[in-house]
Amino acid sequence: MIGLKFNIGLLGRIVIAIAFGIIVGSLVTERFDWIVRSFVTFNGIFGQFLSFAIPLIILGFIVPGIGELGKGAGKLVGITALIAYLSTVTAGLLAYGTAVSLFPKMLSGSFGKMENPEEALLKGFMEIEIPPVFGVMTALVMAFVFGIGIAAVKSDRLLELAVDFRSIIELVIAKVIIPLLPFHIAGIFMNMTYAGQVAEILSVFALVFVVIIILHFVMLTLQYVIAGIVNKENPFRLLKTMMPAYFTAIGTQSSAAAIPVTLRQTKANDTDEEVANFVVPLCATIHLAGSTITLTSVVIAILYLNNLPVTFGQIFPFILALGVTMIAAPGVPGGAVMAATGLFVSMLGFDQTMVSLAIALYIAQDSFGTAANVAGDGAIAKIVHAVKRNTSILDEKKPREIA
Template structure:
């Protein structure tokens, strides 16, 4: 049996090695230390340039087919389920902003921009510069994706959708076989430089604080979702959460909402939601409901901005949260896909530079599985809510009618 180290552990190992070598190398030979750090600064420059180049392509590959496939649903059920999922994602983002912007400033106060000002470039700088100009800007890619996604949905284009589906597969393979494997090296270079410049201790302490806060926010969000679902169905919300626990722990291992669908579907049925609703909504929610990932992205980005000394403003974050709910469509199929899809928004809407994006990716990846687990566990609560309201609207006994095409039109 082939042994494989998971991405989270590879990132942890990379950070540990970077800290260890960053402390050890200057004691052995300072000149070699400058050269060694510059070597990884060169790698970071190339990798960061490639990441900037591919971000618009990621946006198109994820969003266009994702929006097009939303048009393949069934009337009222699709519309109501989509609104509920999007609302849950937005509420989660606002909730995360309110908590993170209140808690983190007091903890990070005094660190300022020292933690990451030099993270992207070593003291000796990269050995050379290599420019990789993206084929289009992030906003252009978003407009392109929306235009083609909505267009394909409205005309029911199968041939054009097949092209975008294949493009999606191609980009997913680039993420899976190029970006994800190289991420630990990129993060190694970032933390090597921070250790070399004496700032890593502060950054790691902030990482730990943000990590703990995010897990608490995830659990609070699930409690809110199941309290609402339990109130509507007159069932104990904590017993419902216990019923969905297998989906949570499966997602921790798979790091993919899509891969966890069979377990989520089985457990959602055990909550009492009808088969006709769960069979339709659970696969849909695996694609469009991202409350856990949104909490993580918003919280991590606030942490990185505060480390950089940047102001955190609700007026700037609200549009960012609204765009996240759309930009991450179809991203859950790829471990770490959500943060990859959000990279463009971080740069254009929040002003992140390459070093800030790198730290953001490291923060996100360290707990990606927890965000995914929160996404899929919340899907069960949303399925119960949709079941309750569509039952009232349609006037149908959901327990006996299993055909979503008939009940939703």
């Protein structure tokens, strides 16, 4: 008997998981909602494990990644952070320019108030809490301190320990997270479809969402054109390679949870391995261009629909503050909008109804904004790769010549 072995690949499994989740979620009746709840229960446990693992992933990749870079590590981290912030602000300005040009005509109809869609989602049979050892921001700061410290003191023993820890994290990713990821994604889409969450919201703001998704790809194209120019490579080939990470983020709704796939595809683009190992986890926490496009577009749409003024002097400071505020949101689906709610009130004058609507609209398409964030991280890594290659930032001292 001749055995047949099919190798679908991660991208294929993710697409199948999304389709499976939507089909089952649309067919299941209330009598058989235990099917959806079973997946939701798994998602709860797996999500808790992801929350536990994310700080360890950040620590495990950034510390040895920075430590292996050598004496110029601190400067390169600073350059990465600056590039990521400029990318985020540019995304916000792109969204502002598009919104003020198109939304007044597109949204001239009536405004319908909507309830928070999270209430319609089914709950699991049980909940198991797996609290992380420390938070994401703590992990990020620790990674900087230890990584730059190892590079500064040139401690081989600490570097070896960090590399061994990275190997453990890589094993957890390869043997646990990646194999279970498609089931997690299927459960998310199954629950959302069963609850009718996405359809309800898109029926009101469908055109706005179309504009947002188009802007995501415009921004991704801009990012990869720049990455392609500085590396003298085909930008569309680079972007195509990052598509598995894009679709993974659509399901996970978390840049941090998509780190394993993002890292793998970034390296597949021939990005320097040392650069990729610290840029990808770092950008998962500080580079939120896709989320910025979404939030900027949503708040401007809400302002217009409530007959409130929209000016550059009002929105630009909001975008600048948004780029900083959302650093506190990595790893949490919908975290960006939760972190930004304070800005809605303090800088834009939103009342509670407007804040609730903004949260609902953002959650409905959180997957796509996160996917744009993740795919853009690969471009940032390629740009930093070019900086490292074309400058003396990381040049080590040349050995003394023997006379």
